[in-house]
Amino acid sequence: MKELLKKLRRYEIRIRKAINSHMQGDYHSVFKGSGLEFDDVRLYQYGDDIRHIDWNVSAKGHGTFIKTFKEEKEQSVFFVVDVSASQEIGKQGRKKIDISKEICGVLAMSAIKEASSVGLLCFSDDKERYIKPNKGVKHAYQLFGELFRLKPKSPKTNISRALGQTLAMVKRKSIIIVISDFVDEEYERHLKALCRKHDLIVIHVGDDRETSFPRIGIAPLFDKEAGKTIWVNTSSRKFRDRLDKFYAKNRVILSDLVRRNGGNYLFVNAAEDYVPQLVKLFKIRNSARK
DSSP states (O other): OHHHHHHHHHHHHHHHHHHHHHTTTSOOOTTOOOOEEEEEEEEOOTTOOGGGBOHHHHTTSSOOEEEEEEEOSOOEEEEEEEOSGGGGOSSTTOSHHHHHHHHHHHHHHHHHHTTOEEEEEEESSSEEEEEEEEOSHHHHHHHHHHHHHOOOSOOOOOHHHHHHHHHHHOOSOOEEEEEEOOOOSSOHHHHHHHHHHSEEEEEEEEOGGGTOOOOOSEEEEEETTTTEEEEEETTOHHHHHHHHHHHHHHHHHHHHHHHHTTOEEEEEETTSOOHHHHHHHHHHHHHHTO
């Protein structure tokens, strides 16, 4: 755990330095959100942003009213991490699950340093571990310990259920970071709901082994989630095309869905250095909110 924390701290410093450098050397939060929360309404005045008009209040016929906002005093960051068996694909030490946990750890460390409340939900096809949002170093160590020592009870995945549980548990607007390989179906409705209610970041973790199969003819493939072996012709063009199309299509559809609903999307290859990609993501987020 000591070596792991050193590694996470090193990565977190790289991210913070890169973002501060991009923002002309001033201190900027890695987790800079909207920074505002709803306060009240007042009558519309010339020059006000029409996007802030409260149409429900204005429809009552007493004039055009605009929403006013105040600066958020606290920020909450909540991680939703997929720990199902499909995450076990990849090289030793760089499996999708290893990278998912590392990314969660690095970003949780940043959030804790910025005095944010940090919470965690680890899921398979059910809730594997839940840590209520809290602040402080002691809380951070508890979160890291639970995350990295976790041995899931179920190998299966149910992303929709996990997102639904997140919507039920996190009432106050927060930064929600979902980390998964998204090898599942029918989770779109809850993903859209998270985008509408919270500031959503989707980190999609993949591995080359999912598409780059060696051509070795008929071979057994073990489905970890189903717990059974299936035989496939790895040299078959039909099989390879179907596999490539599934993963490529999944990425495009998920990316479009998240961005279209106002969230942030990032694809991470488990075999590559993910720090530059995280830096790029948070530079974009901070630039958009300046």
